Amino acid sequence: MTDLDQSPARQAAITRAQAEEFLHHEAELLDAGRHREWLALFAEDAIYWVPSNEPDNDPNQHVSIIYDTLALLGDRITRYELGRVVQEIPSRTLHLFGNVQVVDPAPDVAPDLVEIRCGLALYEVHGQRNVTYPAHCRYLLRAEGGGWRIVLKKVAFLGNDQYFQSLAFVF
Amino acid sequence: MTTEAQTAQTDTGSAPVHPWVEPTRVHRNAYLDEQLFEQELTRIFHKTWVYVGHESEVANPGDYKTTYLGRQPVILSRDEDRKIHVLMNRCTHRAATVCQAKQGNSTFFRCEYHGWMFRNNGDLVAPTFSSGYDPADFDASKFALGRAPRVDSYRGLVFASLAAEGESLREHLGRVTEFVDLTIDLAPEGTIRLGAGTHRYSYRGNWKLQSENGVDGYHPNFVHQAFLETSYLGKGLFGPNSVARAGALGHGHAVLDFRTLMADVIRPMLDTPPGRRRVDQLTERLGDRERATEVFLAGGTQGFNILIFPNLQIIGAQIRVIHPRTPTFTEVDLYPYLHGGATEADDVARLRMHEAFYGPAGGGGPDDVEMFDRVGEGMAVEGVEWLHFLRGLRREEVDGEARWGHATDETPQRGFYRQWLELMGTRR
Ligand code: FES
Numbered sequence: 001m002t003d004l005d006q007s008p009a010r011q012a013a014i015t016r017a018q019a020e021e022f023l024h025h026e027a028e029l030l031d032a033g034r035h036r037e038w039l040a041l042f043a044e045d046a047i048y049w050v051p052s053n054e055p056d057n058d059p060n061q062h063v064s065i066i067y068d069t070l071a072l073l074g075d076r077i078t079r080y081e082l083g084r085v086v087q088e089i090p091s092r093t094l095h096l097f098g099n100v101q102v103v104d105p106a107p108d109v110a111p112d113l114v115e116i117r118c119g120l121a122l123y124e125v126h127g128q129r130n131v132t133y134p135a136h137c138r139y140l141l142r143a144e145g146g147g148w149r150i151v152l153k154k155v156a157f158l159g160n161d162q163y164f165q166s167l168a169f170v171f
Numbered sequence: 172m173t174t175e176a177q178t179a180q181t182d183t184g185s186a187p188v189h190p191w192v193e194p195t196r197v198h199r200n201a202y203l204d205e206q207l208f209e210q211e212l213t214r215i216f217h218k219t220w221v222y223v224g225h226e227s228e229v230a231n232p233g234d235y236k237t238t239y240l241g242r243q244p245v246i247l248s249r250d251e252d253r254k255i256h257v258l259m260n261r262c263t264h265r266a267a268t269v270c271q272a273k274q275g276n277s278t279f280f281r282c283e284y285h286g287w288m289f290r291n292n293g294d295l296v297a298p299t300f301s302s303g304y305d306p307a308d309f310d311a312s313k314f315a316l317g318r319a320p321r322v323d324s325y326r327g328l329v330f331a332s333l334a335a336e337g338e339s340l341r342e343h344l345g346r347v348t349e350f351v352d353l354t355i356d357l358a359p360e361g362t363i364r365l366g367a368g369t370h371r372y373s374y375r376g377n378w379k380l381q382s383e384n385g386v387d388g389y390h391p392n393f394v395h396q397a398f399l400e401t402s403y404l405g406k407g408l409f410g411p412n413s414v415a416r417a418g419a420l421g422h423g424h425a426v427l428d429f430r431t432l433m434a435d436v437i438r439p440m441l442d443t444p445p446g447r448r449r450v451d452q453l454t455e456r457l458g459d460r461e462r463a464t465e466v467f468l469a470g471g472t473q474g475f476n477i478l479i480f481p482n483l484q485i486i487g488a489q490i491r492v493i494h495p496r497t498p499t500f501t502e503v504d505l506y507p508y509l510h511g512g513a514t515e516a517d518d519v520a521r522l523r524m525h526e527a528f529y530g531p532a533g534g535g536g537p538d539d540v541e542m543f544d545r546v547g548e549g550m551a552v553e554g555v556e557w558l559h560f561l562r563g564l565r566r567e568e569v570d571g572e573a574r575w576g577h578a579t580d581e582t583p584q585r586g587f588y589r590q591w592l593e594l595m596g597t598r599r
């Protein structure tokens with residue numbers, strides 16, 4: 001008997017090529033400012049998490065830079081659409097995803113989800129600011145309606161214990 | 172220094188003056204000048220009471236955190252006798268910092284340069300390779316870490332002063348304690364605790380821009396328009412017909428007080444079982460139902476923003492500390508605070524509420540920071556060089572040491588600069 005036999009059967013699988021294709025599509029939407037289409041990539045029960053101070057901590061005991069449900073993420077996008085001062089001139093971004101791996105999900109991950117780990121080099125140009133934000137990312141995806149939907153997107157910035165000038169753009 | 176103090180004592184009748192800070196306007200040089208910045212460090216940050224941390228951050232013997240008093244690196248530590256110290260993070264041998272971590276627990280601080288060890292009360296244990304030191308030249312007791320001569324706390328908030336003498340912390344805080352009490356009394360156990368992490372951001376601008384802004388009720392309807400439109404708060408709170416007030420409380424402290432509006436939101440809860448339970452609990456602890464209801468309806472710092480001169484703010488669910496770095500560079504630490512005795516669900520709700528507006532990706536805070544950048548850019552203009560704080564000057568209501576104005580008035584900022592002048596101005 002192997003461990004696999006005891007765990008609930010994985011109903012979902014994704015190849016690395018499919019994972020990369022998904023991430024490249026997400027990057028394209030973000031970098032083109034197509035925020036509503038980007039929002040549509042998230043599942044109803046999605047969480048978008050950017051931890052503060054450490055790469056990992058308990059978001060119920062520790063403040064996060066972002067801890068959005070789908071509704072909060074929607075409000076976030078709405079505020080940019082209403083014209084936030086901070087994005088009066090929109091940031092220009094480039095998302096480079098790399099080191100993409102499809103990993104065996106942790107035992108507490110629902111059987112219909114697949115897990116991706118990857119690196120992100122996020123470039124932002126805004127006014128006089130021209131910054132690179134390196135991050136480790138974790139995605140949980142679910143197959144829905146013929147495509148993949150994001151159930152968890154976690155962006156752990158390497159510098160999340162440092163002073164940021166501003167992360168008030170969509171990434 | 173002595174001369175200055177003597178002048179102040181012998182000539183208290185006349186108001187202090189400064190070429191760059193007047194009662195209703197501040198010259199751009201007050202935000203840009205290197206020499207003035209050095210004077211602010213010396214006469215304000217290295218002299219008056221400055222917030223260092225919260226007792227809950229060093230709850231246990233051996234706990235410590237590192238921070239800054241003005242520009243000087245310090246360690247807030249709790250020794251084995253549970254006594255709190257504010258130690259200078261500077262080896263008494265040849266100046267290296269002795270503690271690198273943001274926080275931790277340790278009996279000793281060891282300088283890695285030549286290995287000197289200090290106890291967490293600051294005492295030097297012994298120099299390393301001690302045979303090279305002759306007792307005739309070297310007395311270890313004279314090489315303890317430097318320390319803030321005065322450390323005191325109010326409701327768990329620890330302050331230090333680098334001046335050996337001066338007014339007490341209670342005298343310095345004056346009427347702002349009224350609002351600190353409302354904030355902390357609201358918690359089920361009457362205490363708050365930090366330890367839920369931090370948000371950190373920096374901006375290319377002077378520290379005073381953030382001090383001014385945290386109690387500025389004039390800007391939200393413009394800078395935070397998009398946030399208010401997606402929030403239950405709406406734009407009435409800081410509109411021209413708002414019944415909210417802005418107060419200068421004396422000693423430079425200030426409050427943006429929208430309790431009356433928050434009370435309207437909270438009042439319906441008084442008629443619900445959970446609301447009644449909370450007021451019963453508060454009554455039991457505070458011993459007075461009227462006071463309990465007042466505390467409950469105020470909603471803590473949901474009902475007001477506090478500025479404690481010069482660089483501490485208590486706003487929303489956070490304690491905010493403003494660190495001046497250079498005249499045109501500032502770092503800001505936000506510590507969400509949790510209520511002692513609250514449920515985990517309450518803690519989570521407070522964290523989520525804080526994140527919605529504040530921090531580097533928040534729905535509001537970064538818009539303020541964007542404005543500080545623009546102020547910095549605009550200040551390069553020559554010939555138009557003053558920033559004006561004139562709004563509501565003629566409708567201020569005097570109430571002892573305090574002055575009150577409309578929520579959108581620049582009463583808090585005028586009060587801030589009165590205290591600034593006390594410490595920085597000259598009397599003639
Ligand atoms: S500088 Fe600390 S031991 Fe020499």
Ligand SMILES: [Fe+2]
Binds near residue numbers: 384390394
């Ligand atoms: Fe603001």
